[in-house]
Amino acid sequence: MVAPVISAPEPADAEAWFDFIVAQQAETYAGIVPDDFVARQSVYRQEWVPGLAASFAAPGSAWRVVAKLDGAIVGAASVVDGPQDWEIGAGLVPAPAGRELERLYVAPEWHGRGLGAQLLELVDDGRDLYLWLIDGNERARAFYRRRGFVDLPESLRTSESWGGVAMHRMVRRAPVA
Structure with a gap:
């Protein structure tokens, strides 16, 4: 199979990025978020795409x-x-690190083929890094644990657009030189 082309996203990618994510x-x-999750998130499309x-x-x-294959997004980070x-509005400060892994998604047909690791490597500058993980996403949790992330002992409920599901942060500390 041909490998996806990875590059920085262009402004013209904003709609496809939103839809892919x-x-x-x-x-x-x-099975974790509500069945109408896509409809709940789609209400933000017109607001968020210009900002993206x-x-x-x-x-x-x-x-x-962004990773593309034949013009279609198959991965994004x-x-x-x-x-x-x-996070500031919710009083979740200070953050456990100065940088957050905001997004890392790979199309299912690319799971287990190294694309997620490659995308993470490209956006990770080696400094302390944290992320939010929806509880129950054990595949992602295992992926991040293999890369040095540890679970933080906290729990927070998502907004209603996510159905109020539980999530927590993970953090990875940069090696001390």
């Missing part, structure tokens, strides 16, 4: 990569500065 979240968390396009045009401190505004 929501579709992968729905598939990854099937702008961030793809001028990424600032965010690191994002992003790291942003933390804490994010929603």
